[in-house]
Amino acid sequence: MNTLSYGLLSLLSHHSLSGYDLMLRIQPFWPAKHSQIYPLLAFMEKEEQVTFELIAQSDKPDKKVYSITDKGIDSLREWLSVPASDPVMRDELMLKAYCVSFVDPAISRKLFVSRLEHYQTKLQRYREKIRTVLSSEGLTESDTPGYRSPLFGAYILLNKALLTCRTNIEWCEWVLSVIPEAE
Amino acid sequence: MNTLSYGLLSLLSHHSLSGYDLMLRIQPFWPAKHSQIYPLLAFMEKEEQVTFELIAQSDKPDKKVYSITDKGIDSLREWLSVPASDPVMRDELMLKAYCVSFVDPAISRKLFVSRLEHYQTKLQRYREKIRTVLSSEGLTESDTPGYRSPLFGAYILLNKALLTCRTNIEWCEWVLSVIPEAE
DNA sequence: TCATTATATGTAAAAAGAGACATAATATCA
């Protein structure tokens, strides 16, 4: 039971999901490929943290829908009571930023322009997401779901994503303002 | 030549550094243990991206001080001209945040209080760092180093670190304001 | 028709990263 497996339990604590859906949903918080997810789910099933049901589909391939067990909920509660380990961030742009002076400003600008676009696209997606999440429970954008609401977790995470995205955009724009257009 | 090796080249483009110093300095941008750095430096030396000089020290153990070669500078320039890959962030707190409703608010609060303290400590360190970096070239906090200044990279990175830290603090404080003190 | 994309699951191998083991000098603290 490593961090990723607790992440899967966390997602399963809200809804039952297939391995494929778990893989898609965990991306924003703990990127992982399906090749890592599937064997881990098999292990967690053996450990009785999750169970699965085979769902036959006519239009799409059949799937295994996983659910968290009572034992899984207990594991989740125990995990929540110990402090979270420090976040790990690896960003190639930070490594490049340190030595941008070695190339022409036009080349440097490209790095930050493409990253800026990346964050602008993400911001749009998060904005739409927060609207759909809130409206799914009949809430508007001025409402905050209560602590015991099933939306609470998703809501605070989406707010974090929005704040982070805006800060990154602000930083990219500032960097572009201090890199000359040409020399 | 993976991303970490370009990160080492990036650091070496400013100063010659020992493997130990490289390990310490790369932490904020691309965390890596010495067990990963030392074999990589040996490989990069074989590839003629770096050279080293054995420096005997009387008070401390002897060290190998690495310098970037002309070939290394060429690699750096080529690497800078391709877009940076997407950042990867793995934060256990994000996984926990999704299911905080499963435990008492007091337990949840602890998670965000300890993370808040973590970012406050970091903010202090970055504030001191930016002062020492700027004053090393006789600049004050209102000055911005020019694009060709050797401080430019460090300066934009420290600004990013400050912005990010402040945003994270803001988010933690907001989360604590929406988690009830008790139920 | 062929290529690609999305859905869906799996394995195998390679690369990256973490943790432990190993050595050694000096310094500090109990």
Place this chain on the structure above:
DNA sequence: TGATATTATGTCTCTTTTTACATATAATGA
């Protein structure tokens, strides 16, 4: 005196993560 911390380099093993291989249905587009 013994324990720990800092500086310094290195290896070995284990875990984690990525990439590639593999299969299958259905839809979409060139």
